[in-house]
Amino acid sequence: MVLLPQALVDGIMLGATYIIIAIAFSMVYGVMHVIDFAVGEWIMLGSFTGFYLTLWIKIDPLYLLPLVFIIFSTLGYFLQPVVQRVLSGHRGNPLLMALVFTFGLSMMIRGLAQTIFGFYSHSIPSYFSTRSFFIKEGSFFITISAVRLTGLIYAVVITGALNYLLKFTDFGLGVRALAMNKDAAALMGVNNRSTNKFLFGIYTGISAMTGVLIGTILSISANMGGDYTIFAFFVVVLAGMGYLAGVPAAAFVLGLIQSMFLVYLDPGFTLVAVFGLLYLILVISPTGLFRKGWG
């Protein structure tokens, strides 16, 4: 019982990291209906970029986040038309083909990363990685690490920014319109192509930024992408594909499951539970916990 507050806090902290990964991913899915298998790879690329930038420029990586965002959003912006071409191709079930395409893309990026960055793992040093807060109340105690708290704050900020973008700007209006009905939105003057490009750019930018953060909290290596792709899938499916409001709750559920298994049950079964749950959710309610997913 004494452990419960710590387990909960850890779950929330873990969940915070997953939110940012999942939110952008879900957004892209909602509009473009593309499931990007390479989401983990964007994270990995971002973290390596952060690592090398910190090495060269010698600024705390958290201040480098905007720079990383700009680099990768530009990259995403120009990459998007290629993905678009796959989607509008003449074949049955373009969505599935897009999945396969991004799957091939993720393999390519991973291979390139292994070639360029080698097999070593690294850690991104940050002022915040070394601080923590300790709260003790009677027999309850909680330790909160500063860098994970930063992650939580980051998650809140990004979520807020995206929320603002979507609800209060014209661009956001266009995005939501496209998500609802592509043709009608086009009729109303929303430029499908350029909106998609911007959106994809935002997505890759956010994913890369998250990579930097993960590098400060944990570690980075050329192969790290796979784990994060899994978590992104899990959160997005649980929340309901394309349903952004469900993401925070779903992310926390994932974080809590892991935390509970590590604390109270046999940690060995953590991933069995995660994947098993993902499977069950899809089978029982593919539109997510809140039944508001696309479809």
Next chain:
Amino acid sequence: MNRTLRIAALAALASSFFAGAQESRDYFKVGVDLELSGDLGTDGNFAKRGYEMWANAVNEAGGILIGKKKYKVQLAYADNQSVPAQGASAAERLITQEHVDFMFGPYSSGVTIATSPVVEKYKVPMIGGPESPNVWLRKPQYTFGTIPPVNFTGAGTVDTLMALSPKPQSAVVVGLNDPFSKSVATSFKDAFEKRGVKVLKFDIVPPGQDLTPLLSVMKGMEPDIVAYGGHDEDLIKFVKSMHQINFSPKGLIMHYGITGPAFFEALKADANQIFGAAVWTETTKTSSKILWPNSEAFAKAGMKAYGVPVDYDIAGCAAGGIAFQVALQRINAAPPLDEAKREQLMKALEAVDVDTFYGHIKFATEGEFFHSNTAMKILTLQIQNGQAKVVGPPSDMEAKPQYPMVPWDKR
């Protein structure tokens, strides 16, 4: 189109079948079946360095002296991609296509297990660097290892910890769920229990997890010692997580792997005072007449060749080459080796009993450590001021162990 393809393939193969004649040569051809890519690519590429260093040193000295003539060595590589099936295939290719005389083997236990039957079928002796115990349980006739398995070394490090004061009373043990890490954790747990230390928690976790919640629980238990079995990247994550929640036990022990270059680079001051195990370090007192006179000479050569300090796995691999040298000289075998000679080579390896820069090599010929090098001394290391120092056993102590550990936030 399908048909033409098949015929063309048939023709190509028919012609290559004729190219298999046994040639005569005046150098030894050594097959290297390694993890040059895939999950264990990092370790495999390190091991490669060890074999390269040996081959270069031997050739620089003119070759291996057999009788009155010196024979150089040539390495033939095959990547097993960290996959067991591929390891077997690579071995078969090296043996039947490249006609190697003997082989250096995989680093991963799983791949070694799949490769052993192949080398045994063709009677090609192989020395590799796997570190998990299950490789030797099958008593592979033609496979040897220069690095003792982790369940052999785990107990030794715990002994050193027991000599510390105040004497540790409690411990928590965590291991990842892969053959190596799990054996590390299990051997720690068994050793602790044998010495009367209370193991408060023992968990095997799937790789790829963020262990913070588990660590928080362990922090609450206030153990004296934390023992962890994992690989390079996981070790880094583990220490970082501990620092983030300010969990500073009195002692932290991992196993092989704290001496890897990535570890220091990533953790900097946090790496200090962590305990580990090794069978060899740059400062181990050894003396030998073969190739490198002592550890220092090898370390210097490695630094010169690769620009980074060499580690025990590189040393162990190079020492494997030395074992072959000694065995070849004993049976007076000149290349190319036919099956009968190779069988003799295998027996000669079982008889090897030699001092090298790496330590003493003598392969066990029975028991659970069959064909593993049980003559090595188990050293307990501790990282002090960025360098790995031997702190146990007392006969080899280079520095006194620092215990208890300085808490993370005071560094």
Next chain:
Amino acid sequence: MLIPLTKDRRLLVFLGIFLAVLLLPFVVHDAFFIRLFTEAAMWIGLSLAFDVLAGYTGYLNFGHSAFFGIGAYTTGLLMMKSNWPFYLALPVSALTATLAALIIGFPTLRLRGAYFSIATWALARAILQGIMMIPYAGGNEGIQLKAYLNPLFFFYVMSGLVGVTFFVLWFLLERAPFGLKLKAIREDQESAKALGLNPTKLKMQAFIMSAIPTALIGGIFAYWVTFIDPASTVGDLISDQALVMVVFGGMGTLIGPVIGAIIIFAFKTLFWAYLSAYEVLYLIILGAVIAISVVFLPDGVLGAAFRKGTGRHAKGSIHVTTPSPEKEA
């Protein structure tokens, strides 16, 4: 049964090729090459099985390797722990796979498109993690079988199985109406129902037809390699490569996967044998191959070579309106 004469002739050609393959060991004596051919046969078989569900029925099973693993572990455990001989243990793999397909199929086949893919992928991973936790199955240390290193034996068993699979599938999918029925479901499930077809039953049959050869190949693999562990059997390696081979070769046909498997496997082996130093590039190239195939070769190599698609690009792009994740009455 509508069988144009042309198809009959092709059958004879295939039989001829199969016979030639069986006679191969009389020409090639090198054990290593026999091993290569055995592995090539393995991939052909895996690709064929994958395509039954993927190309013909339109369901991409990203968890395909689960069947491989089930087959490998069934045979492996029976032989190791209960000392069954190989020829008895192997058929049991087919049984367990069928059982698994039935249990997994009913809930999962209701899903559509990408949802099905992710669900099967998640389930396969759950199974992998599960095996790691079962001591009886050897956990992550794997299990080691008694070595029986007869290359010819495995060559014949593997080629035999794959050959039989090919001909059975040829008959069922290209000559019998079954193949057309599957394609009907792939194109438009609702209309298929209107025609009187039972999609659930057909999908399940396809699923089982995809599972059995895969599991049998897995069983042979276990005995052949003598060591299996979760990662090398249930891991992504198997499904990923089968996917590439099928997409590259040409989905929805039987020859497509065969060609795809041969080309990709040959490429991979040559790369591995002669360009070992650049092995890392293989991953990049494989990924590029998939990506490019999807964009430029919608019907794979076969389609591009013969300009004979599965009729897919005749369908036009406005095919997908709002595919719901599940659609089952």
